[in-house]
Amino acid sequence: MTISLSDIVNLNEYPIHDLNSKIYKELTAYCKNELDTIGCCVLSNFVQPNSINKMLNEINSKRSQVYWSDESHNPYFTKKDSSFPNNHPINSFGDRNNGYLNGDLIPEDSDLNILYHREELKDLVSNCLDIKPLFHWADPLAKNVYNCMDPGNYFPWHFDSNEFTLSILIQKADEGGNFEYVPNLRKPNDENFEGVKRVLDGDRENVRVLELEVGDLQIFKGRYSMHRVSKVEGKTTRYIALPTYTLDGWRVNTPEHARVVYGKVLPIHYERNVERADSLKD
Ligand SMILES: O=C(O)CCC(=O)C(=O)O
Numbered sequence: 001m002t003i004s005l006s007d008i009v010n011l012n013e014y015p016i017h018d019l020n021s022k023i024y025k026e027l028t029a030y031c032k033n034e035l036d037t038i039g040c041c042v043l044s045n046f047v048q049p050n051s052i053n054k055m056l057n058e059i060n061s062k063r064s065q066v067y068w069s070d071e072s073h074n075p076y077f078t079k080k081d082s083s084f085p086n087n088h089p090i091n092s093f094g095d096r097n098n099g100y101l102n103g104d105l106i107p108e109d110s111d112l113n114i115l116y117h118r119e120e121l122k123d124l125v126s127n128c129l130d131i132k133p134l135f136h137w138a139d140p141l142a143k144n145v146y147n148c149m150d151p152g153n154y155f156p157w158h159f160d161s162n163e164f165t166l167s168i169l170i171q172k173a174d175e176g177g178n179f180e181y182v183p184n185l186r187k188p189n190d191e192n193f194e195g196v197k198r199v200l201d202g203d204r205e206n207v208r209v210l211e212l213e214v215g216d217l218q219i220f221k222g223r224y225s226m227h228r229v230s231k232v233e234g235k236t237t238r239y240i241a242l243p244t245y246t247l248d249g250w251r252v253n254t255p256e257h258a259r260v261v262y263g264k265v266l267p268i269h270y271e272r273n274v275e276r277a278d279s280l281k282d
Pocket residue numbers: 147155160167179227228229240242
């Protein structure tokens with residue numbers, strides 16, 4: 001059975017196939033303004049409820065293949081560095097517990113993969129960010145995953161290695177499991193360690209909290225906006241899909257990052273382990 005875009009996306013509200021329509025232009029202008037001012041945008045009820053159910057069934061049927069980790073890491077997923085003081089962000093480690101159903105385990109014909117590979121979605125993200133060209137992340141593990149957080153799990157402050165991430169909430173926690181972020185905390189060639197340290201020390205001044213609902217689509221700049229997921233409370237596991245985009249269609253995670261977060265290192269992680277063009281950590 002062929003799956004059409006309208007089976008997955010609420011095209012009535014979000015006609016992402018109709019790039020010349022007035023509503024498309026209004027939508028992308030709205031998103032661009034949100035991304036410029038508050039570093040992210042949320043499109044409510046973007047994914048059809050039936051498609052969300054299929055994604056949830058997919059996760060449940062593959063739960064035994066989820067890579068669960070219980071690790072400690074700094075915001076950059078790098079190692080401790082004794083050339084920096086102990087209280088420097090590079091030496092500030094937080095405990096993370098979560099699981100990923102990695103990208104290489106999600107079938108080609110999954111609704112999530114079909115959506116991710118549709119040009120309409122990439123065009124939407126590209127138009128909302130006003131960035132061209134934009135690439136699917138070349139990292140086979142990280143490019144498009146389900147993040148799984150059981151009750152009690154917490155995902156500490158960090159920056160992503162890829163520039164832009166979408167998130168689609170598949171199952172909401174009873175409580176907690178909120179996405180928190182600080183818009184544009186660092187930028188290319190400027191780590192802003194002082195600002196990062198203030199947030200790690202508990203300063204909430206620029207922290208924004210998003211309570212997403214199932215089916216919502218969020219676009220955020222994870223390489224520049226430090227973010228975390230607050231502790232999941234209650235009895236229900238939080239599941240969220242994370243399709244990703246980059247400015248560079250070649251680069252992948254470092255071997256260290258792949259091992260710590262996704263549980264394995266592939267040859268491509270060694271082959272493409274080069275300095276970042278933006279000089280930012282990881
Ligand atoms: O689960 C989320 O909302 C975000 C997870 C995240 O930041 C990540 O996987 O890098």
